[in-house]
Amino acid sequence: MSITEHLYEFAGLPVAVFDGEEGDEDLPPVAELAWHVRCHVAENGAQLRDFDENFARFLEAVDTTEVTHLIVGWWEYDRDPVAILTAAAARLPNLKALFLGDILDWEHHISWIEQFDLTPLFEAFPGLEHFETRGGKGLRFEPMRNDVLRVLRFESGGLPATAVRSVTASDLPALEHLDLWLGTGLHGRDATLDDLGPILTGERLPALRHLGLQNADFQDEIAEAVASAPVVARLESLNLSMGTLTDRGAEALISGQPLTHLERLDLHHHYLSEAMADRLRAVLPGVELDLDEALGEAPWLASEWDMPGAYVAVAE
Template sequence: MAIYEHLVGYAGLRVEPFTGDPGPDADLPDAGEVAWAIRTAFEEEAFDDVFASFLERVDTTEVTALVIGYWGASYDAKVADPVALLSGAADRFPKLRALFLGDITGEESEISWIEHTDVGPLLAAFPLLERFEVRGGQGLRLNPFRSETLKVLRFEAGGLPAGVVRAVAASDLPNLEHLDLWLGVDEYGGDATVADLAPILSGERFPALRRLGLEDAEIQDEIAAAVAAAPVVARLESLSLAMGMLTDDGAESLLSGQPLTHLKRLDLHHHFLSDAMMERVRAALPGVEVDVSEQEEPEEDDWRYVAVSE
């Protein structure tokens, strides 16, 4: 699976692209009615200039949602540091509640080539964020943090660094309702283990958590086995172990573990389950919306793959 399209909606709002100075006569929407997507393209206007134009042309005091797209790469002379730019202008965005960093398509950059730094300064600069989402894992860093307002936290990566996973697991987020971690593969930096997930699975963290996704993992069977006995599952409404290398062994662990009949949704799409196991999962959870679409077949030498890697 590759990401070929930019977001068209975010945080309940239509996404409005801002890619450069629209000109003095441009008819821009009201600042608070859309989620603004600020981006450039390779060898186009520098992201720093696009961002400066945005600050000049849009009433940023009314902006509630931002989507940050392509800002350049290390091989691009015009590469920018979006974390520094946003953090430095934080006082211009008093109503910002939702931030997506890295709305970058596969044609602009493969997901594992998106270059990040420490994203912690954004969480410090915007303490009222309710949604924070990041795409890409290369160079991504994060320290444990506290937020009273954050409800949605998502990391999309072909390889999510273990340090980021451990930082999330050590964070104090009393109102977090939705957590998604695309763990990816070791080849692209996805070196997290089940042990790194233990504070999340124990149920001791994130008392408001209702939607949990531990996805896109080459260790999906190990995660399924851990989830089968994880205390946090009892409070969930939605659980996703999708996009990874889940086999019949992992599904057997789920079926042999604690009851999952309280769930509203179980997402296992992109998997390596047999037809018989798919039917067993559906039959065991008659009142649950179960997604076992995208059944994959191992390739030569029993090689399996996650949905998103490079």
């Protein structure tokens, strides 16, 4: 997942961008694609239509009863995409996968994206099996009981504790895949290790097979907690990438419970020594191990008040 290029595939389907050009008559098969709707922008960068106008055109041009996958891109500062989507819920009865905020860094920095109360989305689209969103500012939703949601991903440069606590207070018996980009305190992250506790026990996530606790400025502490977390024993993949992981966190992973059952362990964007990277490879010979983006050994780590010597992959 990248914040520098738009999605070309989403939840197993190729992406088609709806630009709403006049005279568009040869649209591709609706049900075979993930549809991306955003502000309509010309090649020279001029914005031709607002998101709500372009989305209205989408509703009229496409047989939306066949739409199962939808991506919402840039929606401008003064638009509420949640309200726009929920108002159209009856037109999208078969929606199963939604990405709210495929917004690139040059369009709007991730920490500047204004998010919303997502509760109405989950209520309006009870058939959602896959939900992703980008941006943490203002992000919130009420704890819920959802028996069909299988994938839940939050990408942010600073994830609020309220969002994490809503995840941990929800009943999600079908959830298989959970990703949290936690971010930094400098950009709104106030979620703590304690907030992650219920996720690490796994008691309310019986189907979970993939866990991502990523992009954190306290990645070592997360690794230390993961090293003894009960949920890990039933995971197939674990992602602790994009953060400030050092030899301290990697030592905890090596010394803790066995990880040899994992199919994949993603640690890319890290501050490990070469010796520690070699140790990880040696103790996890059958695990697909991603140690790309080695940034050297951090001489010191960020505090809330200092310029960081180690930094997360995605912040501002």
